Amino acid sequence: MDNRAIGVFDSGLGGLTVVREIIKYLPNEKIVYFGDTARFPYGTRSTIELRGFVFEIIDFLLSKDVKFIVIACNSASAAALEAAQQYYDIPIIGVIEPGARAAVQATRCRRIGVIGTQATISSGSYINAIKTLDAGVQIHPQACPDLADFVERNQITGPEVEDAVKGYLEPLARMGIDSLILGCTHYPLLSETISKVAGDGVKLISSAEETARELKESLTRKDSLRKEKTPPALEFISSGDENVFRKLGARFLGRKIGKVERVVFPLRERVVRVEKG
Ligand code: DGL
Numbered sequence: 001m002d003n004r005a006i007g008v009f010d011s012g013l014g015g016l017t018v019v020r021e022i023i024k025y026l027p028n029e030k031i032v033y034f035g036d037t038a039r040f041p042y043g044t045r046s047t048i049e050l051r052g053f054v055f056e057i058i059d060f061l062l063s064k065d066v067k068f069i070v071i072a073c074n075s076a077s078a079a080a081l082e083a084a085q086q087y088y089d090i091p092i093i094g095v096i097e098p099g100a101r102a103a104v105q106a107t108r109c110r111r112i113g114v115i116g117t118q119a120t121i122s123s124g125s126y127i128n129a130i131k132t133l134d135a136g137v138q139i140h141p142q143a144c145p146d147l148a149d150f151v152e153r154n155q156i157t158g159p160e161v162e163d164a165v166k167g168y169l170e171p172l173a174r175m176g177i178d179s180l181i182l183g184c185t186h187y188p189l190l191s192e193t194i195s196k197v198a199g200d201g202v203k204l205i206s207s208a209e210e211t212a213r214e215l216k217e218s219l220t221r222k223d224s225l226r227k228e229k230t231p232p233a234l235e236f237i238s239s240g241d242e243n244v245f246r247k248l249g250a251r252f253l254g255r256k257i258g259k260v261e262r263v264v265f266p267l268r269e270r271v272v273r274v275e276k277g
Contacts, residue, residue, distance in 0.1 A: 002224040005030035005235070006215070007061030008070045011042035012152050013245065014185035015072030016252035018095065019234075021212035022070070026219070030232045032064050035249070037240030038264070041148055042075040043117020043184070050079035050119065056265055058084055058092070064235075067224055070215060071095065074116050074183050074207075078123035091218065096120075098214050099181050099207025100129035104137060106203050107179040111138045113172040113202075115194075116183030118143045126183055140175045144168045144184075151186040154248055157193060165190065165197045173198070181205045189252060236260045 006026075008019055012035050019033055034057055036042070042050055054076050058069055069092040071077045071084070077094025085092050103112045114126045121143040130139050147168070150161050172180065180202050182188055188206045195204055219225050226232065234257075238245040242260040249257045 001227040002067045002219075003030075003226045003228045004065055004067040005032045005233075006068045006070060007032050007034070007058075007064065007066035008072050009034040009036065009057050009061065009076075010073040010185055011035075011075065012037045012040040012148075012186070013249050013252045014148065014151065014187075016249055017185050017188045017206070018070060018072035018208045018211055020252070020254050021208040022215060023234075025212040025216045026225070028232055029219075029226050030234075032061060032066055032235045032237065034061060034237045034263075035239070035245060037152075037238050037245060039239060040152055041117070042073060043119045043145070043148060045075070045119060047079040047119075047123070050076055051083055054080035054084055055087070058088060060263070060265070062088075062090065066090070068215065068219065069093075070211060072185050072211070074099075074125075074185060075119040078120045078125040091222070093211065093214060093218070095185060095207040095211050096125050096183070097129050098210030099183065099205060100126055101133060102207065102210045103179045103181045103205045104130060104133040106205060107137065109176065109178045110134065110136060111140065111175060111177045111179075113169075113175070113177040113180040114139060114141045114183045115144050115147070115168060115172075115180065115187065116141075117148060118145055120183050126181065138175070140172050140177055142168050142172055147190065148184055148186040151189050152248075154251070156189050161190065162193050162197065165193050169194070169197050177202060179203045179205055181207070183207075237263050239263060239265060
């Protein structure tokens, strides 16, 4: 039994799609969510810069006495999950491996498309994760540089978004994929448009649910589920505007958000230590 909270973070609001699933699978758990909205987007940043951010945020979440960390951001998972797992004692999971597993299980024709930010796609993390599970799967990755921006601006439908999605999915459609990984935690909010463009024959895979499932399994096996009877608390922290977070975040989370705390991070040269380590 462990009554402490689970720490979850993302570059912005996208990780709340993961929190939404965690609440479904683990309704009794406390969650501390950090959205780095002041430094959004992560998808255009370098691995070294993202590692610095990730270590800074994990240190911050540890100061909140969390028992488990979920990196609810593909770009951050791609850049820093391995380094963070090597450095910290606390269990840490990302969203890439769970999404890869779900896609490998779902595909019939063994042709999978992956869309994500530039950072995620160019890291090759999905290719590695999928190939570990099924070396014979064909993977068709596509970077979508501006899709997360649409979502963070609350522009989730309309001709502009649809045109952008069409442009990105066209090359994937030609490859005959039957499963498409939404390799960015912002994309589940674009599901309607993405599935309209992709067509009925393509199954959309969001890693949010798989990640929540894995978290539940891990906490159960570690005997670390929260047993306290008091209602679980959700704590929201943002590095940017609290009101924007509260308003837009409710859409991602599917429920109202009460108080949002604002934390402004000092940037530290943490990355030097990571690189040397
Ligand atoms: N939510 C982030 C991810 O899953 C992407 C958005 C960003 O570029 O910061 O990759």
